[in-house]
Amino acid sequence: MRKVFALLSVLFLVLGLNVGAAYASLPDASENQEKPIVVCTTTVLGSTVQELAGENVEVTVFVQPGICPAFYDIKPGDLYSLEKAAVVFYHGFEYKMWLKGMLESTGSKAAAVKISGNWNTPEGAKNYVNQIAAALKEHVGLDVSAKAAEMISEIDKVAGEIKSEAEALGVSEVNIICMEWQKPFVSWVGFNVVASYGPPETLPAGKAAELASKAKAESVKLIIDNLQSGTGFGASLSSEVGAVHVVLTNFPGAIPGTESLPKLLKYNAERLFKAVEQAKYAEDLRGQISSLEGQLTLFEVATIILAAVVVIEGVVLYARKR
Template sequence: MKGKILASIITALLLAALLLPLSCSRPSADVVAGSSLITDIVQDIADGKLEVRTLIPPGMCPGHYDVKPSDVETLANSKVLIIHNWQQNMKNITGLIEAADNPDLIIKVIDVKGNWMAPLVQAEAVDKIAQALGEIDQGNSAYYQEKAATRTQAILAKGEEVKNRLREVKVEEVKVICADMQAGFVKWAGFDIVATYGRPEDLSVAGVEKLVVEAKDAGVALVIDNLQSGTTATSEAMAKDIGAIQVTISNFPGGFEDTETWEKAIDKNVDLLLQALTQYREQYG
């Protein structure tokens, strides 16, 4: 009996020793992406050849994200960090890089200006990211370029499909005010932008009153807010005072449920905008 018990203990210890490296493995990735916009592109054109993790959750403001210890550990054990050009001087990013203390880390800054939800900007970002991946992984450079070309064609086709939906309801005749962070996309969509506004915490009472007066005088139909800017209380109040409809859209895939790709995210944004426009026309004529 004692022999059987001893054998069982030895077996358990051996099993624990084998499993220990797995349970204590350090989080890592081939690529850490500064946003879900970058993640979506890398996943598509790398197609499984590179493991990628997203740093900033898609529903959050990139500048207000508090870096977690797990982020530091992941970056410390990863090969590449790919970020937007507007992220390179953010304190949370520079602090993360310093804390990770990874001397072998390759940092790629994607210098693409404009709103990445707009198709032409998205297409430019795909090209720049494909170039970056080719420099990192030269053996698969041609593959990444080929995948990027395919994705670009799909983006432009999707953009035309979406634009046709917007043209059908004559959005060019619809006056709006919108969050600064959404101006690029809203302009691409074809709406007539009367004015833009900043983050809620940056707005003064006088500034809001001025916006409301300007919007009323212009006959604004929609107040378009940015999901990642946080609370929508201010934009909702403005819409009520103006006699408009408030709608919130996202700048990142995954901001809303079931929108993990750019294609799904742009469809969701347009659905929300058209629903709001329909509501305005039914309510205000």
């Protein structure tokens, strides 16, 4: 009898261990939970959410970075994401254009969070980081304050580097004309903005001639375009007035190396600084050409005078011989 009890005890022990091992091998219920879907209208918002929240959320971005949000075409997959989303981040300008209709048509219960203002300056970028971090905590339950602090520190570092380079190049003495959506950043860097222009398709007749006249009068060195607004207008204007054409981007990810707000700021600044160096080189080259032309003119004058002297001396000698 004792042997039977002993065998039963061993059997139950083995079964218990096996059940425990099997239970332990089952995936945690939390691992099977779907990640909250966060919808962002642009890569400005999407890249910031991704950097702050990482793998804790599933980010869907509606507008591709290379185009203006006004030209966004609604896709069925975006409607599905909106229907399932926990939160939707938007700027404000796109709400009446298409976002409001999408929210109404899907019956989405997502919290719609407006993050407005400029993002292409260091202060604007930090404002976006702080607002998005607060919204993620409120609506998704994610505390990303540590990551937000890292991002803000990185933005401050990039801003310091940009300002140092700008001062070294003396950009405050460089007159420029730019697309108005790049004006906040260009002004922050320190350039002297003498004029700006809106989207090319909205410009009135005669605006190009007005800007060309202004550029020549103010010795404008750079014409700065916004990639997402088109680059043809700035290219034509810069060619007409002899300025350097620069194309900046307003949305992360449109160009390699601009995947986040800090990288976007750095990229745009580098484009501007290279353009300043080009403008200075071109100006020096024109000065050298002008100097050579002046020397050539003097040489031509001297040659004419010398020829005249020779002729006169010849006439005098001829007269004496007679």
